[in-house]
Amino acid sequence: MKQPDPAVRVARFTKVERIAHWVNAVLFTITMATGAMFYFGFGQSLLSDRALVRAVHVYSGLGILVAFAVAVGPRWGRSLRRDLSRINRWSSDDVRWFRSRGRDDTVRLGKFNPGQKLNAVFVGAAAIVLGFTGSIMYWNQAFGTDTRTGADFVHQWFGWLIWITVFGHIVLAFRDFESFRGMTRGTVSTAWAAQHRPRWYAEEHSSTTEDAELADA
Amino acid sequence: MTNEPGTPIGRRVFLGLVGVGAVGVATGSTISNWWQQLAKRDPTGLSAVFPGGGGWRYYTVTGDYPKRPxxxxxxxxxxxxxxxxxxxxxxxxxxxxxxxxxxxxxxxxxxxxxxxxxxxxxxxxxxxxxxxxxxxxxxxxxxxxxxxxxxxxxxxxxxxxxxxxxxxxxxxxxxxxxxxxxxxxxxxxxxxxxxxxxxxxxxxxxxxxxxxxxxxxxxxxxxxxxxxxxxx
Incomplete structure (x- = not known):
């Protein structure tokens, strides 16, 4: 492979994907902050209106699912759908990366590393689980006592786990600033792409027309 | 759809987690009772770090906990x-x-x-x-x-x-x-x-x-x- 030109940057995330990510980040922050108030039991005394905190939590939480549907469903969601498909598939290199916990340097990764894939899958599944358990808690009239208790229990556990994964996600994003830049400006350096995501880098070079199309989306 | 070869592990993990959530709703009442009893007798205090160990949630409809000596x-x-x-x-x-x-x-x-x-x-x-x-x-x-x-x-x-x-x-x-x-x-x-x-x-x-x-x-x-x- 020839040396990458440092001035050239590689398109990583389209505008639609970045907007979707940051809308999601804002909604997650609101939902997790209000959720923590209930979890630690200080929301009621800190903020004067418990019903308001609850409404904010419920609607920002449901907003996460709605915003995702809006981002992924229409024509403009093509690049996001393509990335979801990448997140779904694990290559044999991914499996080796995972088994060696990232230390095997013969591994050639695609656009996402397996840790990012698992994070995305967990957050997605947790959003669904928190959505349906939260709905049982909110519209509890339709459910039996044991179902409500079960939903509450699951909601607490997934809420707790999502705090840990989101915290980890933020820490790792700041540790790899070039990767972070991919989500703020939409591009990464060719050096970063070639070194950390060689299979993706090669793929981008072999399909330049599609890239141009994606970047415009 | 995909440009990358490989196994659909993402989908399996996703469905597995959603399944865990659904099973959790069905069995959570029993598990949470068991978990609460365990937390009550836990000498290490470690269970307090994890959720679902019971405990009160303090409600008020006025936004205040009125105090009266x-x-x-x-x-x-x-x-x-x-x-x-x-x-x-x-x-x-x-x-x-x-x-x-x-x-x-x-x-x-x-x-x-x-x-x-x-x-x-x-x-x-x-x-x-x-x-x-x-x-x-x-x-x-x-x-x-x-x-x-x-x-x-x-x-x-x-x-x-x-x-x-x-x-x-x-x-x-x-x-x-x-x-x-x-x-x-x-x-x-x-x-x-x-x-x-x-x-x-x-x-x-x-x-x-x-x-x-x-x-x-x-x-x-x-x-x-x-x-x-x-x-x-």
Whole structure:
């Protein structure tokens, strides 16, 4: 492979994907902050209106699912759908990366590393689980006592786990600033792409027309 | 669809996690009981780091936990009674006590197991005041200034309904609804009025705070608010 030109940057995330990510980040922050108030039991005394905190939590939480549907469903969601498909598939290199916990340097990764894939899958599944358990808690009239208790229990556990994964996600994003830049400006350096995501880098070079199309989306 | 070869592990993990959530809803009631009991006996205190170990959630409808020193506390029993009563905290505590070791179950799902309650049976207070024959129900009020509840006379006379002043062997704190609150053991938590200061005997049921907002007037655990199944 020839040396990458440092001035050239590689398109990583389209505008639609970045907007979707940051809308999601804002909604997650609101939902997790209000959720923590209930979890630690200080929301009621800190903020004067418990019903308001609850409404904010419920609607920002449901907003996460709605915003995702809006981002992924229409024509403009093509690049996001393509990335979801990448997140779904694990290559044999991914499996080796995972088994060696990232230390095997013969591994050639695609656009996402397996840790990012698992994070995305967990957050997605947790959003669904928190959505349906939260709905049982909110519209509890339709459910039996044991179902409500079960939903509450699951909601607490997934809420707790999502705090840990989101915290980890933020820490790792700041540790790899070039990767972070991919989500703020939409591009990464060719050096970063070639070194950390060689299979993706090669793929981008072999399909330049599609890239141009994606970047415009 | 995909440009990358490989196994659809993402989808499997995703479906697996959603499945865990669904199974968790179905079995969570049992698991959380088991987990709460474990947390209670945990000598390391490690279980406190993890969720679901039980514990109270402190509700208030006014945004504030009203505080009233026991010296200033008064409980009024009035309405359709022969002798209206105004009891001080000391007078209430001096009455023959009753104890219950029962769960606290919220209508939204959370529950605290085996809470030790001490107080005065509501029926004892009613007997002291002398309920008139045409009385049918109680209207209960809170010194938070907003919360109200209702009980039929038959419900109020049950042995597992008390005016409580001790929770887990300690005076009831302000966030728990102290110094004096109601405890209606067979019903969802919203019946157990916090910061109780008034028991008015009336001739018909007047829906309380949450009942005006859609909750069932008869709040039997497991047999109200949309369902009729076994009482826990």
């Amino acid at each position: 026991t010296a200033d506390y008064r409980l009024k029993v009035h309405g359709l009674v022969d002798t209206p009563l105004t009891l001080t905290y000391d007078e209430l505590v001096a009455l023959p006590p009753t104890r219950l070791d029962r769960d606290f179950q919220c209508v939204t799902g959370w529950r605290v197991l085996g809470v030790k309650w001490q107080g005065v049976r509501l029926s004892d207070l009613l007997d002291r005041a002398g309920v008139q024959p045409h009385a049918r129900a109680l209207r209960l009020t809170s010194f938070d200034g907003a919360y109200t509840e209702s009980l039929t006379m038959e419900q109020a006379r049950r042995k597992d309904v008390m005016v409580a002043y001790q929770l887990d062997r300690k005076p009831i704190s302000s966030d728990h609804g102290g110094p004096v609150r109601l405890y209606v053991a067979p019903m969802y938590g919203y019946k157990s009025v916090k910061w109780l200061d008034g028991i008015e005997v009336v001739d018909k049921v007047i829906p309380g705070y949450w009942e005006e907002r859609g909750y069932s007037i008869d709040a039997w655990v497991g047999r109200s608010n949309g369902r009729n199944d076994e009482t826990t």
